[in-house]
Amino acid sequence: xxxxxxxxxxxxxxxxxxxxxxxxxxxxxxxxxxxxxxxxxxxxxxxxxxxxxxxxxxxxxxxxxxxxxxxxxxxxxxxxxxxxxxxxxxxxxxxxxxxxxxxxxxxxxxxxxxxxxxxxxxxxxxxxxxxxxxxxxxxxxxxxxxxxxxxxxxxxxxxxxxxxxxxxxxxxxxxxxxxxxxxxxxxxxxxxxxxxxxxxxxxxxxxxxxxxxxxxxxxxxxxxxxxxxxxxxxxxxxxxxxxxxxxxxxxxxxxxxxxxxxxxxxxxxxxxxxxxxxxxxxxxxxxxxxxxxxxxxxxxxxxxxxxxxxxxxxxxxxxxxxxxxxxxxxxxxxxxxxxxxxxxxxxxxxx
Numbered sequence: 561x562x563x564x565x566x567x568x569x570x571x572x573x574x575x576x577x578x579x580x581x582x583x584x585x586x587x588x589x590x591x592x593x594x595x596x597x598x599x600x601x602x603x604x605x606x607x608x609x610x611x612x613x614x615x616x617x618x619x620x621x622x623x624x625x626x627x628x629x630x631x632x633x634x635x636x637x638x639x640x641x642x643x644x645x646x647x648x649x650x651x652x653x654x655x656x657x658x659x660x661x662x663x664x665x666x667x668x669x670x671x672x673x674x675x676x677x678x679x680x681x682x683x684x685x686x687x688x689x690x691x692x693x694x695x696x697x698x699x700x701x702x703x704x705x706x707x708x709x710x711x712x713x714x715x716x717x718x719x720x721x722x723x724x725x726x727x728x729x730x731x732x733x734x735x736x737x738x739x740x741x742x743x744x745x746x747x748x749x750x751x752x753x754x755x756x757x758x759x760x761x762x763x764x765x766x767x768x769x770x771x772x773x774x775x776x777x778x779x780x781x782x783x784x785x786x787x788x789x790x791x792x793x794x795x796x797x798x799x800x801x802x803x804x805x806x807x808x809x810x811x812x813x814x815x816x817x818x819x820x821x822x823x824x825x826x827x828x829x830x831x832x833x834x835x836x837x838x839x840x841x842x843x844x845x846x847x848x849x850x851x852x853x854x855x856x857x858x859x860x861x862x863x864x865x866x867x868x869x870x871x872x873x874x875x876x877x878x879x880x881x882x883x884x885x886x887x888x889x890x891x892x893x894x895x896x897x898x899x900x901x902x903x904x905x906x907x908x909x910x911x
Contacts, residue, residue, distance in 0.1 A: 562590070562593050562594065563590050563593045563594070564593065564594040564595075564637065564638050564640055565583075565590075565595045565596070565639065566597075566598055566617070566639035566641065566642040566655075567579060567582055567583060567595065567596065567642075567643050568642060568645060568655075569598070569599050569645045569646045570599055570600055570619045570646055570651070571646050572603075572827060573602065573606060573828075573830070573831065574827040574829070574830040574854075575646065575691075576599055576603045577717065577719070577830040577831060577833075577834050578690075578691045578692040578717070578854075578857070579692075579695050580612060580613075580716065580718065580719075580834065581692050581695065581696055581708075581716035581717055582696055583595045583613050583716075584612045584716030584717075585696060585699060585708070586699070586702075587612050589703075589704060590702075594614045595612060595613055595614055596615040596616065596617055596637055596639065597610075597615075597616050597617070598616075598617040598619055598622075598651065599619060600619055600620055601618055601621070604616050604618060605809045605812065609721060609722050609809075609812055610718065610720075611718060611720060612716075612718070615637075617634075617637060619648075619651070622634075630654055631654065631657055631658055634654055634655065634658040634660070635658045639660050640662060641660065641661065641662040641663075641664065641701075642660045642662070642664065643664045643698045643699075644663075644664060644676065645695050645698060647665065647666065647669045647671075647672065652669075652671050652672060653671070653674075655675065656675040656676075662677065662702075663676040663677050664680065664698055664701040665678075665679060665680070666682045667679045667680065667682070668682065668683065678701040680697060680700055682694065682697050682698070684848070685848060688852065689707070689853075690710055690713070690853060691853055692710075692713045692714075692857060693707060693708065693713055696708060696713065713857060714859075717833065717834045717858055718834060719812065719834040719835050720816075720835075721813040721835070722809065723809040723810055723813055724813065725810065725817055726810065729810075729814060729817075730817065732799070733817050733818060736774055737772075739772065739901075740772055740773055740901075741774070741819040741820070741899060742773075742774050742776065742799070742818040743768055743775055743776070743818070743819060743820060743821070743896060744776045744777075744818050744820070744821040744822070744828075744832070745765060745775060745776070745778075745821075745822050745823070746822070746823035746828045746829070747777070747779065747783075747787065747823075748783045748786075748826075749824045749826045750780070750783075750826070753824040753825035753843075754824060754825075754844045754846070754884045755884070756824055756842045756884055756885065757884075758787070758790050760885065760889050762794050763889040764892055764893060765794050765797040766797045767890065767893045768797070768893065768896065769796075769797035769798075771897065774799035775799055776798070776799055776800050776801075776802060776818065777800075777801045777802065777803060778802050778803060778806065778811070778828065779803040780803065780804060781803060781804025782804075783803055783804075784801070791803075802814070811828075811831075812835065815832050815835050815837055816835045816837065818837065819838055819899060819901055819902050820832065820837050820839060820840065820860065820899055820902075821837065821839055821840070822840045822842070822896065823840075823842070824841065824842050824843070824884070825841055825842075825843060825849065825851075825854045829856050830856050832856070832858070832861075833856035833857055834857070834858055835858075836858060836859050836860065836902075838861075838896075838899045839856045839858055839860065839861040840862055840863065840864065840892065840896065841854075841855060841856050841861075841863040841864070842863070842864055842884060842887055842892070843855075843864070843865045843884065844865070844866065844883040845866055845867075845883055846883065860899075860902070862895070864891060866883045866884065866887055
C-alpha cells in the first residue's frame with residue numbers, strides 16, 4: 561500500500577519553494593507515494609507547478625470551515641504522515657484529532673510535544689545548514705539520516721509552468737536580438753528581505769539598457785503604485801513594466817521564458833532558480849538572512865554578497881542597511897553580462 565505524506569508549510573512563496581526538496585526526496589525514498597502540500601492560497605500555483613506534488617490543501621479555506629468539517633477535510637486526504645515543516649498550532653492539533661498516524665514536528669515547539677508523536681531536534685537559528693537542508697531534517701522521522709549535499713538538494717528544487725504565456729508577452733520576449741538578454745528586475749521584497757534600493761535598481765536598469773539588454777520590471781499592483789514615479793523616470797530604459805499584470809501562474813511562465821531575474825532574497829528569486837533560469841540574489845552578510853541560509857537553489861542560481869563579517873550595526877536599522885547597498889550596480893551588471901542566453905522552452909513551457 562502506497563503512503564500519503566502531507567507537508568504543512570503555511571508561509572511565503574520562497575519558503576514553499578525551499579520545501580520542494582522534501583517532496584522530491586520522499587518520491588525517491590518511497591516510490592509510488594503521494595505527497596500533498598498544505599499551504600496558503602497564494603502558494604497554490606507553486607504547488608501545481610511542482611512535479612513532486614500530487615495535490616494541494618488550501619489552509620485559508622480549511623480554517624474557514626466549522627471544526628467538524630476541518631477534521632473531515634484532513635481525514636479525506638488519507639494522509640498517514642504529516643510533516644509540520646512550518647509550525648502551526650491549529651494544524652498540529654487538527655492532525656492529532658484527525659488520527660493521522662505519524663505526526664512529525666520539532667522539539668522546539670511546546671505544542672508539538674502535545675500533538676506530535678515524532679519529534680525532531682532541529683535548531684534553525686544557529687545551524688550552518690541551508691534552509692532547504694534544514695527542512696529535509698524532518699525526514700529523520702522516516703529513516704533518512706544523511707544530510708544531503710547542497711548540490712543534490714538543488715536538483716530537487718524543480719518547477720514547471722502549467723499555463724501558457726499570453727501571445728503578446730511571448731512575442732515581447734521573443735523580440736530580443738542575438739546577444740541580448742531578457743532580464744527581470746524585481747525591486748521590492750514586501751518585507752521578506754533587505755532591499756538593495758530603488759536608486760541601485762534604477763542605475764542597473766540604465767546600465768543593462770546601455771549594454772544592449774532588455775529590462776522588465778515586475779511586482780504587485782500595490783508595488784507598482786508605490787513605484788509609479790520611479791517607473792516613469794526610468795521608462796526609457798525598460799522594455800516593459802509589468803507590475804500588477806501577472807497572476808502567479810502566468811508569472812511563472814513569464815520567468816521561465818526570460819533569461820533571468822535579479823532580486824533580493826524574495827519569492828520571485830527562488831521561483832526563477834527553481835524554473836532553471838538565471839537567478840541572481842543580492843544579500844547582506846547578516847545571519848540568519850545571509851545566503852548560507854537562503855541562497856537560491858537551481859542550475860543557474862547565484863548570489864552577490866558584500867564581503868564583510870556579520871554586520872551587527874545593520875541589525876538595528878534594517879531600512880538603512882549599508883551592507884546590501886554596498887553592492888554596486890556595476891558588480892551586478894558584470895555578473896549578468898556573464899550569463900549565457902538560455903533557450904526558450906527549456907523549462908518545459910506548455911502551449
